[in-house]
Amino acid sequence: MKxxxxxxxxxxxxxxxxxxxxxGRYPTRAGTQVDLSRKNYRMxxxxxxxxxxxxxxxxxxxxxxxxxxxxMSDLYEKAGLSDEKAFALINVADExxxxxxxxxxLPKLTVRADVIEFIDxxxxxxxxxxxxxxxxxxSCDGIxxxxxxxxxxxxxxxxxxxVVKIFSGSNCSEAxxxxxxxxxxNTTSYVIPNSVxxxxxxTYAWQVQAKGNGTTYCDSNWSNCCSFTFRSVxxxxxxxxxxxxxxxxxxAYPLGCNSSYTAKICSSTDEDYYRVVSSASGTITVKMTPPxxxxxxxxxxxxxxQQIYSSQRGTYVQKVRIVSVTEGKPYYIRVIGDSSFSTAxxxxxxxxxxxxx
Ligand SMILES: [Ca+2]
Ligand SMILES: [Ca+2]
Numbered sequence: 025m026k027x028x029x030x031x032x033x034x035x036x037x038x039x040x041x042x043x044x045x046x047x048g049r050y051p052t053r054a055g056t057q058v059d060l061s062r063k064n065y066r067m068x069x070x071x072x073x074x075x076x077x078x079x080x081x082x083x084x085x086x087x088x089x090x091x092x093x094x095x096m097s098d099l100y101e102k103a104g105l106s107d108e109k110a111f112a113l114i115n116v117a118d119e120x121x122x123x124x125x126x127x128x129x130l131p132k133l134t135v136r137a138d139v140i141e142f143i144d145x146x147x148x149x150x151x152x153x154x155x156x157x158x159x160x161x162x163s164c165d166g167i168x169x170x171x172x173x174x175x176x177x178x179x180x181x182x183x184x185x186x187v188v189k190i191f192s193g194s195n196c197s198e199a200x201x202x203x204x205x206x207x208x209x210n211t212t213s214y215v216i217p218n219s220v221x222x223x224x225x226x227t228y229a230w231q232v233q234a235k236g237n238g239t240t241y242c243d244s245n246w247s248n249c250c251s252f253t254f255r256s257v258x259x260x261x262x263x264x265x266x267x268x269x270x271x272x273x274x275x276a277y278p279l280g281c282n283s284s285y286t287a288k289i290c291s292s293t294d295e296d297y298y299r300v301v302s303s304a305s306g307t308i309t310v311k312m313t314p315p316x317x318x319x320x321x322x323x324x325x326x327x328x329x330q331q332i333y334s335s336q337r338g339t340y341v342q343k344v345r346i347v348s349v350t351e352g353k354p355y356y357i358r359v360i361g362d363s364s365f366s367t368a369x370x371x372x373x374x375x376x377x378x379x380x381x
Contacts, residue, residue: 068111069139074099078131083124090120090133099135113137154180154234154244157212164250169269171222171254175230176213182241183234188214189246191229196249201228206235222254265290270297273329276356281308281377286370289320289361298357302349304379310357311376313342315369318361325356337362349377 076094079087095118105111116137123130157177162168175188186207189200202220214232222228229251234244266287267277276297279285287296300308312335314320322343324333327350335343349355359371 065112065140065142067138068105068141069103072099072103072113072137072139074102074135076133078133080129080131082127083129090131092118092133092135095133095135099137103139105139110142112140112142114140151236151238151240151242152182153242154183154236156180156244156247157183157186157232157234159230159232159247159250162252164248164252166252168252168254171220172215172218173252173254174213174215175232177232177247179212180234180244182237183209183244184237184241185209185235186211186214186232187235188230188232190216190220191231191249192226194227194229194251196229196231196246224255225253227251227253265294267296267298268294271295273297273325273356279357279373279375281375284372284374286372287359288367288370289318289359289365290367291365292361292363294361294365296359298359298373299354300349300357300375300377301354302351302377302379305351306349306377306379307346308349308355309344309346309374309376309378311342311344311372311374312357312359313372313374315366315371318364318366318369318371320364320371321360321362323358323360325358327353327355329356 074095078090188204190202231246236242276299312322
């Protein structure tokens with residue numbers, strides 16, 4: 025009895041055991057081509073698997089074949105892919121194998137693939153990038169003496185307008201301290217508003233961009249970074265200095281009679297011209313007292329701008345000169361540093377008019 029049970033159990037066991045063979049084939053298919061440079065897809069699932077089984081009685085009588093379409097449907101179902109999106113399979117490979125049992129065999133087809141989904145690609149219009157404007161003035165690395173300098177640049181064909189950015193410092197890498205509104209197409213200059221608040225001795229930089237029309241022409245790159253230094257007076261003076269700029273006869277600063285003034289020779293190139301007009305003929309006395317350690321010189325010119333007095337070098341003392349003047353005629357006073365100057369110390373200038381002398 026025990027032997028009979030043993031035989032029955034062995035047969036049942038053998039019915040459900042067998043061996044498996046595989047072809048080892050992994051043919052890769054040339055499926056949908058994806059251009060990786062265009063970023064028009066995203067990976068949905070890696071290594072998705074689908075399977076289809078056939079059936080052969082006694083290993084040779086086919087009852088059902090393994091089917092590729094069934095394996096693919098199985099893959100889609102297991103990967104959870106819907107019909108609503110544009111999916112595609114990449115890196116597809118098949119494997120055929122067979123599971124052999126005593127009474128039947130199970131041919132098997134396995135499909136593996138990576139699943140991607142196409143995404144919308146924003147289509148940007150093709151446009152021509154405008155060339156950058158060239159800065160014209162003020163000259164790069166130059167000096168300006170007004171808080172509202174005018175920037176100018178070269179015109180760019182087909183520009184719809186321009187935008188200007190102002191930066192603190194000599195480069196254009198930080199956030200701008202001022203950005204203009206878009207200027208009209210025929211504008212090639214921009215007056216920096218006083219509200220920007222230039223500080224004397226500080227350097228500022230600027231750039232300009234030509235604006236496109238948004239369709240056929242695109243914005244230009246920003247122009248080269250051009251910087252300039254703002255000084256409240258010319259000739260390198262960093263502080264307010266009486267009458268500046270007064271470095272020529274034409275820019276001579278008017279002085280009244282019987283008054284005393286202080287001013288500076290504040291750079292090696294600073295020289296100061298003053299202009300005095302007497303209300304009557306007589307004499308004027310001019311006194312110039314330099315800083316204690318400076319050798320400033322005093323010169324006086326007549327109304328024809330001919331020199332009528334020049335103090336001598338070598339002393340650090342007050343220079344005094346009395347000159348005769350004619351009613352209504354201008355006389356000029358010139359103070360020079362003779363290569364010495366001071367941004368801190370002032371000289372004193374006194375003008376006394378003696379009418380009728
Ligand atoms: Ca001066
Ligand atoms: Ca001067």
